[in-house]
Amino acid sequence: MKKNYFLMLLLAVFVLPQFANSQTVSTFEELELDSTGYWNGSDDAGGFTSGNAFFVNNYNHDYFSWSGFAYSNQTDTVTEGYSNQYSAYAGEGAEASNNFCVAYTFGNDTVSLTNSTTVAGVYFTNNTYAGLSMKNGDSYSKKFGGADGNDPDWFKISIFGIDDNNNNTDTIDFYLADFRFDDNSKDYIVKDWKWADLSSLGEIKNLVFFLSSTDNGDYGMNTPSYFCLDNLNGTHTGVKNFVANNNSVNVNVYPNPFRNSINIDGIKDVNQIYVTDISGKLVYNSNGNFINNQIDLSSLTKGFYLMNIKTQNKIISKKIIKQ
Numbered sequence: 212m213k214k215n216y217f218l219m220l221l222l223a224v225f226v227l228p229q230f231a232n233s234q235t236v237s238t239f240e241e242l243e244l245d246s247t248g249y250w251n252g253s254d255d256a257g258g259f260t261s262g263n264a265f266f267v268n269n270y271n272h273d274y275f276s277w278s279g280f281a282y283s284n285q286t287d288t289v290t291e292g293y294s295n296q297y298s299a300y301a302g303e304g305a306e307a308s309n310n311f312c313v314a315y316t317f318g319n320d321t322v323s324l325t326n327s328t329t330v331a332g333v334y335f336t337n338n339t340y341a342g343l344s345m346k347n348g349d350s351y352s353k354k355f356g357g358a359d360g361n362d363p364d365w366f367k368i369s370i371f372g373i374d375d376n377n378n379n380t381d382t383i384d385f386y387l388a389d390f391r392f393d394d395n396s397k398d399y400i401v402k403d404w405k406w407a408d409l410s411s412l413g414e415i416k417n418l419v420f421f422l423s424s425t426d427n428g429d430y431g432m433n434t435p436s437y438f439c440l441d442n443l444n445g446t447h448t449g450v451k452n453f454v455a456n457n458n459s460v461n462v463n464v465y466p467n468p469f470r471n472s473i474n475i476d477g478i479k480d481v482n483q484i485y486v487t488d489i490s491g492k493l494v495y496n497s498n499g500n501f502i503n504n505q506i507d508l509s510s511l512t513k514g515f516y517l518m519n520i521k522t523q524n525k526i527i528s529k530k531i532i533k534q
Contacts, residue, residue, distance in 0.1 A: 235328075237262035237443035239282045239310040249283040249297040249313070263325040264443055266312060279320040281313045288402075291343045296437060300342035305334035305404040305441035312440045313338060314420060317431075322418040322443070327375055329414050330444045334404040335368065337387050338437035345388050345400050345434060352433045353426050356390045356398060363391040363526055364425045366434050371419040371515070372412030380413045382530050387438060391526065406447045423487060423517045425526060431492040464518060468532035471509040475520060478504075483521040486531075488514065508533065 239261045244250060250259070252268035253275075259266055259282065266280035283297040284304070297313055304311040314320070324330070337345075345366060348354030355364040366388040372380040385407045390398040409418075424434035462477040475481070484506060486495035494511060506518075511533045520527045 235263045236445040237264045237266075237312070237441075238308065238445070239304075239312055239441065240308060242282050242310060244282070244284055244310070248285045249281060251277045251281045251297075252279070253277070261312075262444060263328070265323045265325075267320050267323070269320075278315050278317065280322070281315070282310055283313050284309045284311075288339055289343075290339070291347065291349065293340060293435075295343075296338065296340045296435075298339040299439045300337040300339045300400075300402050301404050301439075305336075305445075308441065312443075313437065314440065315437050316420055316422060317436060320420065321373075322420075324416055324418075327414050327416045328444075330372075330409045330412065330418070332406055332408045332410065332445070332447060333443045334406055334441045334445070335385055335387070335401070336404045336439050336441075337401050338435070338439050341366070341387070341435040341437045342400055342402060352435065355388055355400065355426075356395070360390075360395045360398070362425075365389045365391060365526070365528075366424045366426075367422070367528075368438060369421040369423065369517070369530060370407070370409060370412070371421065372409070372415040373417040373419060374414065375416050379532070380415055381411055383407065383409060383412065384528075404441065408447070421515065421517070421530075423528065425519075427487060427493055429493070432487075462520065462527050462529065464529045464531060467529075468534045469508070470534050472505055472507045473518070473531060475504040475506070478520060478522065478527065480522050481520055483519075485519050485521075486511070487517050487519070 242259060242261060252270035255270060258268045268277060268279040268281065270277045281297065285298040286302045287295050287298040288300055288302045299311055344352045345355040356362050365386055367384050367386045370383045370385065374380050388400040392398055422436045424432050426433040462475065465474055467473065481504065483498050485493060486508065488494050495508060513533050516531050516533060518529045518531050
């Protein structure tokens with residue numbers, strides 16, 4: 212009897228907590244894949260669940276296209292172009308796993324949690340299609356850094372935490388590529404799995420991912436709007452934390468949220484201010500004189516936007532909300 216009690220105690224202390232944790236981490240390893248090596252929602256499931264999170268998917272049978280989230284085990288790191296949209300640029304899943312999540316999103320696709328919780332973090336890497344597009348350029352997108360390597364390009368994910376009352380708790384930025392350094396040798400395009408600490412978002416019910424880039428055209432963002440994620444709400448195992456929260460830059464935009472105009476403090480010699488919506492479409496652009504650094508954005512509709520403030524040698528981006 213004592214022996215059985217001891218075994219039950221070991222089970223309760225060591226095994227059950229690990230099992231419970233495995234049920235809350237989105238590893239995607241439990242999801243089955245066919246010979247193609249990817250799932251893109253063509254079965255009209257509308258999404259999938261891994262751990263304690265539901266990942267929405269939208270599939271269009273007319274164009275055989277999808278958006279939102281898919282999952283994959285494809286690891287081709289050399290083939291350029293749209294045909295390689297399901298591969299992780301890291302060449303494997305996080306922590307040498309097989310499966311991972313692929314996101315093709317325009318900012319309105321949500322990851323919903325079963326219960327409100329504080330999410331520890333997530334691993335990110337580039338999708339191969341996007342990574343090679345930034346590295347080499349293509350018919351739609353520029354080579355990051357430009358011909359001489361001095362263009363201050365960047366590509367980033369903004370992660371919005373949304374609570375039970377549909378309020379934004381906080382926002383964290385993760386740069387998938389950053390070429391803004393004075394020393395070009397520090398410029399990078401993420402090719403490994405990097406950990407992003409999301410705990411500062413607090414207790415949340417949903418996550419919204421918003422991609423933005425310095426490479427934009429008349430119809431929105433030119434950089435392929437893909438990224439890969441893995442081990443959502445897992446643990447950090449020593450890989451360098453690459454989160455760069457843009458709110459740490461000493462530039463203040465206020466009021467935020469705003470109704471008509473917005474003010475900018477903490478920066479001089481502004482050459483250009485442009486604003487994009489969550490799809491990457493340019494909705495405001497001005498190279499003119501800025502009276503007291505106040506911008507009239509009364510023409511915008513309610514929602515999330517990205518304000519880009521360009522000086523002679525840098526671009527600073529701030530999330531703004533129109534009420």
